[in-house]
Amino acid sequence: MENPEISVVVPLYNEEQVFPVLIERLNKLMNETDLCIEVVMVDDGSKDNTAQLMYANALNDSRYQCIFLSRNFGHQRALSAGLAAVRGTEAVMIIDGDLQDPPELLFDFYKLVKEGNDVVYGVRKNRKEGAFKKLAYRFYYRFQKRISNVDVNLDSGDFAMLRRNVVDIMNSLPEESRYIRGLRSWVGFQQTGYEYDRPERLAGTTKYSYGMLFSLAYNGIFNFSEFPIKFISNLGVLAILISLCYFIYTLIKKFMMGITVIEGFTGLLFTIILFSGVQLISIGIIGEYVVRIFFQVKGRPLYIIKSKIVDKKIVKE
Ligand code: UDP
Numbered sequence: 001m002e003n004p005e006i007s008v009v010v011p012l013y014n015e016e017q018v019f020p021v022l023i024e025r026l027n028k029l030m031n032e033t034d035l036c037i038e039v040v041m042v043d044d045g046s047k048d049n050t051a052q053l054m055y056a057n058a059l060n061d062s063r064y065q066c067i068f069l070s071r072n073f074g075h076q077r078a079l080s081a082g083l084a085a086v087r088g089t090e091a092v093m094i095i096d097g098d099l100q101d102p103p104e105l106l107f108d109f110y111k112l113v114k115e116g117n118d119v120v121y122g123v124r125k126n127r128k129e130g131a132f133k134k135l136a137y138r139f140y141y142r143f144q145k146r147i148s149n150v151d152v153n154l155d156s157g158d159f160a161m162l163r164r165n166v167v168d169i170m171n172s173l174p175e176e177s178r179y180i181r182g183l184r185s186w187v188g189f190q191q192t193g194y195e196y197d198r199p200e201r202l203a204g205t206t207k208y209s210y211g212m213l214f215s216l217a218y219n220g221i222f223n224f225s226e227f228p229i230k231f232i233s234n235l236g237v238l239a240i241l242i243s244l245c246y247f248i249y250t251l252i253k254k255f256m257m258g259i260t261v262i263e264g265f266t267g268l269l270f271t272i273i274l275f276s277g278v279q280l281i282s283i284g285i286i287g288e289y290v291v292r293i294f295f296q297v298k299g300r301p302l303y304i305i306k307s308k309i310v311d312k313k314i315v316k317e
Pocket residue numbers: 010011012013014015044072073074075076078095096097098100201205206207208
């Protein structure tokens with residue numbers, strides 16, 4: 001396919017159940033319009049039949065470009081692999097493979113891009129998740145916005161359309177620890193949100209374990225903020241101030257009132273335990289930054305491509 005106008009990037013990990021509907025929806029969308037659209041699918045080391053389905057589809061349809069990673073690298077890196085391969089000359093749309101990000105919004109998003117926006121991101125009006133997860137997401141995004149160095153968009157995931165130059169800039173960023181929605185905010189330019197109802201995943205179960213969600217959340221915080229480090233230094237200063245006050249208080253008690261009884265064993269124990277905890281957490285927080293430096297310094301590639309299908313032809317890496 002020569003110079004498509006728009007590329008749609010879809011990372012897929014064990015999505016064989018959704019795949020047929022995904023293709024159906026994407027085909028319908030592409031057939032409906034005169035816009036020249038390519039779809040870049042990234043197989044993130046699926047263990048089910050997703051890769052085979054991708055193969056069969058892309059060998060028959062040149063509108064589909066497929067990238068097969070050598071193993072599971074995680075959603076954010078799979079996305080990065082897709083973003084690096086796009087050929088769309090005007091804009092790039094990022095969607096989830098489970099159809100939680102309606103691909104049909106492409107037309108509305110593209111209209112906003114044509115009107116001069118460089119980034120159009122989806123804002124989730126309501127989520128169809130459990131009450132606990134919903135609350136956690138709400139709290140997390142607001143907390144992250146407060147402490148972040150960049151203007152983080154509330155309640156938005158990776159669902160977005162980016163102008164081509166924005167994608168080129170994001171591709172050129174050497175960050176090892178990828179947090180795409182953060183990088184997208186970080187680049188700046190004209191950004192606008194688009195509210196939509198986020199449906200439930202069409203089939204199958206979430207491919208994000210709680211562990212992966214936490215690591216994503218950590219990346220959102222530690223990659224874009226020095227707040228945690230500042231926070232622990234402030235806590236240290238506060239602890240010293242409190243202990244100074246207490247010291248003065250005991251001096252006054254001793255010299256002015258003549259009281260020198262030993263008291264407060266429970267209080268002592270409590271303070272020791274509290275500050276041991278604070279110290280451990282502080283070391284952990286510093287560790288988060290150190291580990292990021294550690295992985296960045298290694299300079300390993302973000303992902304490894306096993307093979308590709310471009311214009312119905314298999315390309316081995
Ligand atoms: N995904 C991926 N690699 C992973 C985990 C997920 O490429 O290691 C893909 C997955 O196939 C889907 C998208 O990332 O297309 C979002 O994942 P999911 O819908 O499971 O996340 P949730 O919506 O539950 O947060």
